[in-house]
Amino acid sequence: MSRPGGIGQEYLPWLIPGFALLNLVIFVLLWLGGAFAAVLTGHGWQPAPFTLDAYSSMVTGNTEKVWPGVPPYLVYGAAVALVLLGSSPLALLVRGVVRWLRLREPRSLARSDELSGMIGKGREARARELRPSLRDLPRLSADDTGNLLGELMPAGPELRSSYEDVELDLMAPRAGKSTGIAIPRVLRAPGAVLLTSNKSDVFTVTRQERAKVGRVWTFDPQGIAYTERDMWWDMLRGCDSIEGARRLAGHFVSSVNDDSSKKDFWIAAAQNTLTALFLAASRSGSSVNHLLSWLADPADRTPIDLLRDAGMSAMADQLQGTVRGAVETRDGIYETARQCVACLLDPEILAWVSPDPDLPEFIPEEHVLGRDTLYLLSKDGGGSAAGVIAGLADTVIRAAVVAAERMGGRLDPPMTAILDEAANVCRISDLPDLYSHLGSRGISVVTLLQSYRQGVRVWGEPGMDALWSAATIKLLGAGLDDADFVDKVARLVGQHDVGTSSYSRSKDGTSRSVSYRQEQVLPADKIRALPKGTALLLATGVRPALIRLRPWYKEPNAAMISAAAKTEMQAITDRAAAEWHRRESRQFG
Template identity: 70%
Template structure:
C-alpha cells in the first residue's frame, strides 16, 4: 500500500477522469458562448434569428469556413461582436462573485477579518467617537479624521481601520520600514487638536510644517540644529520645579538621557538624581536661572541652594543636600561629577539659550498649547552631547499639562491631543512612560511611541518596563524588519495556531482511498513575521484577533502633490540655512 501526501507526485491515471471532465466542460462553455453570441450578433445585424445546429460539426464549420457558413448574410464583425458581448456577460458575474468571496475572506487563515474588526471600521469607530467626544454629538456627517486615528487598510482589500481617541499605540519597525511615511507624518497631518512630535531627523518636520501652519502656530524646539530652524521661542525649564515632584521628574529626564536601563541605577546615578532634584527645586523657588544652577554644580561648596531651600521651608531637603556636600570628599565629588555629566548638554550655549528667558522671543507655555491646535516639534540628535534630557523634560511637561487640562474639562481633552514620540528610546527617554501610558489614553492624549525593536525599548526602560509599556498599549503595530528571533517567536505564539488539513491517498488492491487528517500550525510563522513586506504591519488591538494591514503613506493620499511641493520648498530652506551656518562657522575659524 502506498500513501500520497500534499506535495508528493500523483499518477496520471488518478487525474485522467477529472481531466476529461474539465476538458469537456470547457469545450461546452466555449461552444455555447460562440453559438449563442454568433446567433445574437447575426440577428442584431438584420440577418434574422436562425441559430445553427448545436453540434460539434457547426463549430468545425465555423473554424474551417468562417462565420458566413453558419450565419449566411451576417457581417463577420457583427458575429464576432455578439460572441464578445455574450462572453463578457458570462464572465462578469463570475469575476464579481470571485472578487466578493476574496474580499470577505482574510488573506491568511486565522487572522481577523472585516467582521472581527467592525469596532475599528468606519461605522464602529464613528460611534465610538461620538461616545468619547461631546462636541460630535448631533453631527450627522463626520470627517473620518474626527472619528479616530488612521491605522491603515485591512489586507488585502480594506476597509480602512482607525483607533479610537482613547487608544495608546506602540509601533515596532526597523529603519526605513515606513515609520515616518506611514505613521508619524499621517498622524501629524490628520491631527484635530494640539500636536507634539519628537524626532532626530528633519523629514517629518519638513513634510508637515506648512500644513500645520494652516491650522495653528508652529513651535520648533531645535537646539542642535536638526532642521536649522531659527530660535524663535524659549521654554522655562524650571517652571514645574516649584514642587519636589516636578523637580524630581526633570532630574529623572536628565539622568535617563545618560543611563540606558532605568532598572539598573547604581549609587552614583541615584545620588546624582537626588542632588539635581534639590538644586532644581532651589533654583525654581529662588527664581534663579539655569546658569546659576550650573554654577552651583561646579562649586559644591556654594551654600546658596541650601539657603534657598531653607527659606522655602524645605528643611529636610536642605539638610540632605548639606549632608552630601559635607560628606567624604571622594563621595561628594563623585556625586557632583555624575550630576554634572547628566546636565552636560546645558554647557552648550546653543542649547542653554533655548531654556533661558528671552524678552525678544515668545515663551512656550505647555498649558496653553494643549488647548490649541498648535504644533510643537522637538528635535534632537542621538548620542553624546544630545539635548535628550531637555527634549524629554519639555515633552513630559506638555503631556502632563494635557492631563491637567483634561481633568478641568471633565476627564478628556476635546479635541484630543496627539503626541508622536518618534525615536523615543533615543531623544525622549521618559523613565516612567510605561506607567503613564494607559493614563494618557483615558485623558484624550493619543500617544504613539515608535521604536526600532523591542530590545531597544528594554535597554531604556528595562525588561519589566518594556513589558509594562507593551501591556499598556491598546494598539500595537509590528512592521517590517523585526530581526529579534525570541521576540518574533513570541509574537508568532501570540497570534496563535490554526488547523491545517492533510490529505492522504492510499492505493491497494481494492482501489484508492482518501483520508483527511488535521494538525496545528502557526497562523504566522516567525519567518513570515520577520519577512513582512514594507508598508504592511501586523495589528494587535485589545480584544480583537490579530490582523494584517497595509499602511497608508502620506504621498499616496489625496492632496499629496501640494504637500510634496511644500516639503520640497522646506527642505531647500533647511539646506540653505545649513549652508549659511557652516559658512559662518568657517569664516569664524579663519578669523
C-alpha cells in the same frame, strides 16, 4: 492499499465533461461573436445553427460558410471583445466566491466582524461616547472617530483605533514608521500635537499643513531642520515642587544612563543633587546659568541658603550633607551631575531654555487646549539635547493630564503625542507607568521603537514588559530580528488546525481521509519577513490581524502636501547652506 497514480485516476473521469464544457464555451463565444459581426456589417442578426458542422467551420477559420460576406477577423475580434467585456464580472464573481470560501475556513487571524469597534458604526458610537462635543453632530468625519491604523488585509476595511487607545509600534528603520504612521497621525490629529524625532522628515511634510489649523512651535536646539529660534521654554518653571524638580533631573540622568532601572550610586546621587539645585533655582527665580555655576563650584553655599529661605530645610540639609562629605565622593557626584546636563553648556542649546523678552514663550498649559503643533527635534549621541527634549515632552503630557482633569477627566479634542525615536531622544523614565492611564485622559500616545530590545535598553526588562502590557494597540512591522521576541509574538498569535488529506485505493474503490495537526498561524520566520508597509495588529480583546499601512503619499491630497513638502525642504536646504557659510566665515575670519 495506497498506489501511485491513485489520485490522478480518481479525477480522470472528469476530463470528459470538462472537455465538453470547454468546447461549449468556445462555441458560444464564436456564435455570439459571428452574430454581432453580421449586425455590424449590415447583414442583420444571423445566428448560426447549433450543429457540429457549424462549429467545425468556426474553429477552422471558414466562418464565411456560416456568415456569408462577414470577414473572419470580425468574427474572431467580436469573440475576443466579448471575452474582455465578460472578464470583469467574472473576476468579481471569483472574488466573491473566494471570500465566501475564506469565511468557511477555520478562524485564525481576525476578520472584519471581530473588529467591529474599529470600523463603521461601532467606531462612530465609541467616538461619540468618548467625546461629548461630537454627540449632537449628525455626521462625523473619519478623523473624528479615531486614529487611522491601516486597512485589514487582504481587501479592507479601514481600521481605526479610538482616542482612548495608547499605542506601541515596533518596526525596523525604513519599514514605514514615518510615512505610514507618524506623518498621517500628525496630519489627521483633531487637537494639539506633540512630536519628537531625530530627523526632519515628518516636520518637512507636515509643518505647512499644521500651520493651517494652529500655531507651529519648533523646538530645534541642535539645528535638525536649521530653523531659527522663534520661541523659548522656561525649563525651571515646573521645578517649584520636589516632584517636578525630580522628574526633570530624571530626564537628564536618563539621557546618559542606558538602563533607567539600573542606577548605580553615582547616578542616583547625581539625580538627588540636580533635584535640589533645580528646586533652589526655581523657587528663587534664578536662571539656568546660575544653576550651572553652582554645579561648577560644589563649595558654593548659595543653593543651600536659597532652599532654606524657601522653607525647604530638609532638602537644604541633604544638599549640605553632600557638599560636606568626603571630597572624592562629593566631586564624583558633582562631576556625574555635570555630565548629565553637559548639553546646557552649549550656548545655542541654553538659549532655547532661557528667558528672551523678544520671543514668545511656549506655555504647555495653553498648548494642550488648542490645535497647535510642537515639534521637538534632537540629535542622537553625545552632546544631544535629549534630556531637554524629554523634559519638555513630559511637561506637555503632564499639562494635558491636568487639563483633562479640569474638563471632567478627558481632553476634548484629544491631544496626539507621537514619540518617535523614544529610546534615543525622548527617554521618559516612567513612560511605562504613564501608559496605564494616559488613554483614559484623552491623550493618544504613540511610541515608536526599532525593536523590543531597544526598549529594554532604556526601561529595563520589567519596564518594557509593563509598556508592552499597558499598550492597548500594538503594531509590529517589518524587520524584527530579535528571535526570542518574534517567537514570543508567534505564540501570542496562536495555532490553528491544518487538515492533511490522504488517499488510498483498494479493490473496493478509492477512499479519502483527513487528519489534523496544530500549526502556528504565523511562524516566527513569517513575522520577521513581513513586507514593508504591512504590520501585525495586536489589539486588546480581539484576535491578531494583518493590516496594510496607508502612507500619506497615497491619500487624495498627497499632491498638494508633496508640493508643500518640497517648498519646505528647499527652505531647509537654503538655511543649511547659510549656516554652513556662517560657520566657515567664523572659522576663517
